[in-house]
Amino acid sequence: MIFTVAIDGPAAAGKGTISRAVAARFGFAHLDTGALYRAVGVKGGDPVSAARGLTPEDLARDDLRTLEAGQAASRVAVIPEVRAALLEFQRRFARREGGAVLDGRDIGTVICPEAEVKLFVTASAEVRAHRRWLEVGGDAEKVLAEVRERDDRDMNRADAPLKPAKDAVLLDTSALGAEAAIAQAIALVQARL
Ligand code: C5P
Numbered sequence: 244m245i246f247t248v249a250i251d252g253p254a255a256a257g258k259g260t261i262s263r264a265v266a267a268r269f270g271f272a273h274l275d276t277g278a279l280y281r282a283v284g285v286k287g288g289d290p291v292s293a294a295r296g297l298t299p300e301d302l303a304r305d306d307l308r309t310l311e312a313g314q315a316a317s318r319v320a321v322i323p324e325v326r327a328a329l330l331e332f333q334r335r336f337a338r339r340e341g342g343a344v345l346d347g348r349d350i351g352t353v354i355c356p357e358a359e360v361k362l363f364v365t366a367s368a369e370v371r372a373h374r375r376w377l378e379v380g381g382d383a384e385k386v387l388a389e390v391r392e393r394d395d396r397d398m399n400r401a402d403a404p405l406k407p408a409k410d411a412v413l414l415d416t417s418a419l420g421a422e423a424a425i426a427q428a429i430a431l432v433q434a435r436l
Contacts, residue, residue, distance in 0.1 A: 247359055248262075248342075248362070249351035250346040252348075253371065253398075257416040260425070262345075274346075276345055276348075277347055277348075278307055279294075283319045284319045297328075320397070321402070326403055338355070348404075352408045368394065372387035375390060
């Protein structure tokens with residue numbers, strides 16, 4: 244069975260939590276596409292070469308979840324050649340046998356416009372920054388500024404900007420607990436299987 248669930252949205256909206264739960268529930272494979280950009284960002288050197296030569300070890304680094312890695316990711320993510328180098332791998336993953344959940348910024352718009360389910364997960368910048376702060380700690384104001392800066396860069400880049408696909412279902416998790424958000428996503432997939 245080929246079945247793709249595309250989950251897009253800004254940083255810390257809840258995409259990862261929802262994606263992992265949906266994948267586990269239906270036995271689908273899961274790809275966190277942000278990790279690809281983070282790995283390119285932290286690798287250093289020429290980002291286009293880094294994207295073309297990405298290895299499983301690059302994706303297993305333990306510094307990928309830091310604020311700095313997120314910033315580095317969004318800086319390399321504006322480079323069209325970097326995006327192009329990562330495209331085929333993501334497309335093949337999306338259409339693999341057995342079902343796939345991909346989360347990112349451009350899954351429903353660019354990577355897999357034919358996805359059977361498209362979800363656009365959002366929440367206010369304050370709520371998202373608070374969630375990220377619980378994860379990484381440090382100065383809360385700095386975390387909020389980082390979230391805003393990344394939103395701005397991701398939404399305003401020329402190539403594959405962050406935006407909902409026309410046929411995406413919007414899910415605002417500002418006032419929604421993880422369990423409720425997961426339940427809505429699962430119901431949506433169930434209805435289209
Ligand atoms: O989702 P995550 O916060 O890990 O993504 C890190 C950065 O990678 C994003 O801010 C964005 O710039 C970039 N990204 C992207 N396209 C994707 C996934 C992530 O441009 N599909």
